[in-house]
Amino acid sequence: MNKKNNNFFKIFFNYFNIRTGKLKVIKNHEVTTPNFLICSSFGSVPHITPDHLKSSRITGIYMSLEDFVEYPAFKEKKDKKTISKPFLSSKETLRNFVSIPSNNYIILGARRSAFCFKKPNKSEALRIMTSGGNQLIDIKDIVNFYEKLAADIIISPVDISSNITGNKQLNKMVERTESWLKQLLEKETNSFIFASLPVVSKELLLSYFSLLESNLSKIHGLALYSPEQSEIIPDSLTHLPLFLVEPVKSPHLILDCIENSIDLFAIDFVSECSNVGIALTFQFPPFTPTGKNQEPLGIDMWDEKHKAVLLPLLEECKCYTCEFHHRAYVRHLLVTKELLGYVLLQL
CATH class of the missing domain: 3.20.20.105 (Queuine tRNA-ribosyltransferase-like)
Structure with missing residues (x-):
């Protein structure tokens, strides 16, 4: 029916x-x-x-x-x-x-x-x-x-x-x-x-x-x-x-x-x-005016600069990944081909 x-x-x-x-x-x-x-x-x-x-x-x-x-x-x-x-x-x-x-x-x-x-x-x-x-x-x-x-x-x-x-x-x-x-x-x-x-x-x-x-x-x-x-x-x-x-x-x-x-x-x-290992970090509405200090939509977690960074993917973010893990750990998971790395990015 x-x-x-x-x-x-x-x-x-x-x-x-x-x-x-x-x-x-x-x-x-x-x-x-x-x-x-x-x-x-x-x-x-x-x-x-x-x-x-x-x-x-x-x-x-x-x-x-x-x-x-x-x-x-x-x-x-x-x-x-x-x-x-x-x-x-x-x-x-x-x-x-x-x-x-x-x-x-x-x-x-x-x-x-x-x-x-x-x-x-x-x-x-x-x-x-x-x-x-x-x-x-x-x-x-x-x-x-x-x-x-x-x-x-x-x-x-x-x-x-x-x-x-x-x-x-x-x-x-x-x-x-x-x-x-x-x-x-x-x-x-x-x-x-x-x-x-x-x-x-x-x-x-x-x-x-x-x-x-x-x-x-x-x-x-x-x-x-x-x-x-x-x-x-x-x-x-x-x-x-x-x-x-x-x-x-x-x-x-x-x-x-x-x-x-x-x-x-x-x-x-x-x-x-x-x-492809990108962590989406954009926010809406953006904190900065259009055209000034524009931020990328995401972070390439394959980049070596994150190798020893103990900061969350996005500061002040309350998601599971940002609250309990840091960039260095997520990058390590990707490099070692651990499935958990992709799970954390998706969350």
Whole structure:
């Protein structure tokens, strides 16, 4: 049975498109917005164990189907006489499978990134990138996965291609996305549904917006693929929470998201920085005026100058790493290839 919109999202403040609110995804647990989600890697947060996750400030995790369709529990069922199709053999939900703490909500989409393919999708199939390469997955199979995995929030499939510019092709993208959303809405699910917004002009989305307006009782939010898409959303849909699916690549782009009324956004630059040994130390608002004594966004912990420095990564910071460890120790862990070094950077 579909959940109701009544208490799912509330906007408390809205000033020049910058807004704050609260999202109630999990029972007895509210998330203040704007807020971020961490992009998972095959169902886990990079460098973070479930125990670390419980004590972190991370509230939400973005996962993609293409990370799971080849796992043993979600393995393809093959028949010599028919084409192989993804088949969900496990009866467990996604939350049981990935062991995420109960106070962290999960948003599940079909892909990690919607812009990674030059080949077009098909009318009833979406391209995904698995460990076995580029594959097509039927929309009906995606819908079945969504139903059985029972993530807290699910993202409707979207038809996006990086090399389509003609109006005829763009119209086809909207038609496919509309058709796929209808298939998802017809399915009884206990997940909140966020409708994807194709990256096309407002004029081409009029029929799609009409579909959304006529199904407001089943749609709980909008999934965007560019911050600027928030500008074309009609007034009848502005009360819905906005989630930017494409991962944000820098702290500056987070400010862009907030300026464009984005309530939730996925980030992966934290994990990318940890992977190369960079400790993010920026603060907002900055202590110094713009243009004067500008500080870097992070510290390269591979630099030998930290070899004997007994200062925290950031003075007066209250995080676990800064309270209990110093730069020399973190650098030592990186040099000796200890996994704890990356954990401390991620925290």
